[in-house]
Structure formats: structure tokens, C-alpha cells
Amino acid sequence: MSNRIVITTDYLRPGDTVDTMLRDRGLEPVYLPAGGTRTDDEKLALFEGAVGAIAASEPVTRAMLAAASSLKVIARAGVGYDNVDADAAAEFGIRVCNTPGxxxxxxxxxxxALMLACARRLNTVLPAVAEGEWPREAGTELRGKSLGVIGYGPSGKAIAALGVALGMRVLVSTAHPDSEQSSGIEFADFDTTIRAADYLTLHSRAGKGDPIIDAASFAGMKSSAILINAARGSLVNEGALVQALKAGEIAGAGLDVLxxxxxxxxxxxxxxxNVVITSHLAGQTLEARERAGVAAARAVIDVLDGKTPQGAVV
Known part of the structure; x- marks a missing residue:
């Protein structure tokens, strides 16, 4: 039986904690980081001879999984797994795991940080200062503003708590309200939340249907509102966002995903x-990377040991 584990997550490297965990189990980590663009042949050969994989966010297609005859588990070192064709994985008997929490x-x-950058116009101030200018435009404070949170999983709960701590009015739209554990938070329906929000931040899972924020959503928001998306690019109709910004239907956006x-x-x-964009950095802290890598490696090991892994989605 092969002991090859393909690792495409670019921050996992030989000699780190994950590498040691896998080697101590008698496995052979092979590092093929997801940088640049792979050819079609390289994609089909990516998991050749591997029994497991710790995958980055690049697409893992049905064709790639069909070519991976020995693959038993793919673990995502992160929460999102919409890049993996989960239906195909289930069909081929390949476990798919993520690392929630x-x-x-x-x-x-x-x-x-995106909210603050938008409120204080840092995306224009910082380059101006670097060029020798000294802009003194007035920004706005978060205290007293309304924070709308769409989704109430771990990150939704965390940003809601931060909003409360900053003195914001916090409204949450979720199918799973938790009033007993949510002091200072109001639960509301989707339309009420987006209408009331000065800052609307998205923390929902990616769905298979249409984006949850579309032209109708922007039409219902305050013209002074800021959209924040550090979850999934697919949650927002990007064309509608561009039009809403051009038309002044909303005031700006802070985006970590596209x-x-x-x-x-x-x-x-x-x-x-009026748009602040970061490069899909939301989960990229040293601490989070360490936790995610270890959890993904543990899931791979558990599957290969015949155990039920944590974070199994298929």
C-alpha cells in the first residue's frame, strides 16, 4: 500500500509540525504547492499514487479524483471545501474533511480590519502618505453604528462579539439563533438585517445556488452602507456589486475574497x-495555520487508521 500524502497547501513545509506528524505515522509527505497554474496533465497526475492529500483552495475536479485510484482522503487546511467536487469524492469513496473552528x-x-480600513479610508491614506502627501480627511467611527452579520457559525459569532465590544448595534441573520449565548445581539430576518446595517459582514457557507447578495440586496441597503466579505467570493454577485458601487447604492466594500x-x-x-481588497488572508495567521495544518493531518491519519475523522463532510 502506498504511503504517499500529497500536500498542496503552500505554507506547509518539510520539517514542520505536520510533516513530523505524518512521518511519525510512517507516511511520506510530498510537497506540490498550489502556486501558479497547472497544466491539464499535471492536474490529472496530482494525486497519482497518493493515499491522502492536504489540499489548498485550488479546484479538485471529478476528473482529478477519477484519476486518483488510490486516494482515500482529502483534508482541507481550512473551513471551505467548495473547491473540491464533493459529489464525485463520495462516488469514488474518498473522504473529504475540513478543519472547522x-x-x-x-x-x-x-x-x-476591513471595516476599520473602510471607515478611516486607509486604502487611500496609506498610499498618499507613502507618496509624501499628508491627507487629513475625516473618517467615521464604528461605535454607535449597526453591524449586520449574515451567518452565525464560529466566525459570525466572533465578529458579532467584537461588534458588541466596540459599542455597535449587532443584528444577526441566521437559521440557527442562539439567544441564550448571545448577550447584546439581536436576531433578525435577512431583509431586516441588510436594511439596518451600516456594515454588512458575510459569514455564511458557500451555497450551490445563486449568490445571497445580489442586485436586490444592494437596492435594499443604506446608501452609506459598507459590505464586508471575508467568507466566500461566491456569496456576492460581483457584477451587481460593481454596479451598486458605481450607482452609489452602497458606499463601499471591504473584500478578502473574489x-x-x-x-x-x-x-x-x-x-x-471606495473598495479595500486583501488577498484571501482571513485565515492566514501563524496561529490559525498551525491549528489548521495539524487538524488536517490528524484527519488524514484518522481515515487511514480506519477511524472517523473530525470535520468529515463526505
Missing amino acids: VNHHAVAELAL HREPMVEDNPLRTMS
């Missing part, structure tokens, strides 16, 4: 002065 504080902190990543050169969001 490892990066929610990191995600919430970056969502807060439909196409890395950002394509002709994406109109790139040049908008």
Missing part, C-alpha cells in the same frame, strides 16, 4: 477608491 478568530479580526483569484487585471473593483 481553527481560524474563526483570525477571520473575524480581518473582517474588523470570484476569481488572484484578482484579474481588468476587474473593475481594482481601481475603485
Whole structure:
């Protein structure tokens, strides 16, 4: 039986904690980081001879899984697994696992950072200062504003708590309210939440249907509102967002995720002065990476040992 474990997550490296865990189990980590673009042949051969994989966010297609005859488990070192064709994995008997609960504080902190950057116009101030200027435009405070939170999983709960601590009115739209554990938080329906929000932050799972934030959503929001998305690019109709920003239906956006990543050169969001964009960094802290890598490695080991892994989604 093969003992090959393909690792495409670029921050996992030989000699780290994950590498040691796998080797101590008698496994052979093979590092094929997801940098640049793979050819079709390289994609089909990616998991050749591997029994397990710790995968980055690049697409793992049906064709790739069909070619992986010995693969038994794919673990995502993160929460999202929509890049993996889970239906095909189930058909081929391949377990798919994610690592929930490892990066929610990191995600919430970056969502807060995007809110602050938008409120204080840092995306225009910082470059101006670097060029020798000294802009003194007035920003706005978060205290007293309304924070709308869509989704109430770990990161949604974390950003809601931060909003309460900052003196914001916090409204949460979720199918799973938890009033007993949510002091200072109001639960509301989706439409009420987006209408009331000065800052609307998304913390939902990616769905298989249409985006949850579309042209109708923007039409219902305050013209002074800021959209924050540090969850999934697929949650937002990006074309509708561009039009809403151009038309002044909303005031700005802070985005850590996009439909196409890395950002394509002709994406109109790139040049908008009221948009702050970061490079899918929400879960990328040293602490979160360590937790995610260890959890993914543990899932791989558990599956190969015939145990039920934590975070199994298939």
C-alpha cells in the first residue's frame, strides 16, 4: 500500500509540525504547492499514487479524483471545501474533511480590519502618505453604528462579539439563533438585517445556488452602507456589486475574497477608491495555520487508521 500524502497547501513545509506528524505515522509527505497554474496533465497526475492529500483552495475536479485510484482522503487546511467536487469524492469513496473552528478568530479580526480600513479610508491614506502627501480627511467611527452579520457559525459569532465590544448595534441573520449565548445581539430576518446595517459582514457557507447578495440586496441597503466579505467570493454577485458601487447604492466594500483569484487585471473593483481588497488572508495567521495544518493531518491519519475523522463532510 502506498504511503504517499500529497500536500498542496503552500505554507506547509518539510520539517514542520505536520510533516513530523505524518512521518511519525510512517507516511511520506510530498510537497506540490498550489502556486501558479497547472497544466491539464499535471492536474490529472496530482494525486497519482497518493493515499491522502492536504489540499489548498485550488479546484479538485471529478476528473482529478477519477484519476486518483488510490486516494482515500482529502483534508482541507481550512473551513471551505467548495473547491473540491464533493459529489464525485463520495462516488469514488474518498473522504473529504475540513478543519472547522481553527481560524474563526483570525477571520473575524480581518473582517474588523476591513471595516476599520473602510471607515478611516486607509486604502487611500496609506498610499498618499507613502507618496509624501499628508491627507487629513475625516473618517467615521464604528461605535454607535449597526453591524449586520449574515451567518452565525464560529466566525459570525466572533465578529458579532467584537461588534458588541466596540459599542455597535449587532443584528444577526441566521437559521440557527442562539439567544441564550448571545448577550447584546439581536436576531433578525435577512431583509431586516441588510436594511439596518451600516456594515454588512458575510459569514455564511458557500451555497450551490445563486449568490445571497445580489442586485436586490444592494437596492435594499443604506446608501452609506459598507459590505464586508471575508467568507466566500461566491456569496456576492460581483457584477451587481460593481454596479451598486458605481450607482452609489452602497458606499463601499471591504473584500478578502473574489470570484476569481488572484484578482484579474481588468476587474473593475481594482481601481475603485471606495473598495479595500486583501488577498484571501482571513485565515492566514501563524496561529490559525498551525491549528489548521495539524487538524488536517490528524484527519488524514484518522481515515487511514480506519477511524472517523473530525470535520468529515463526505
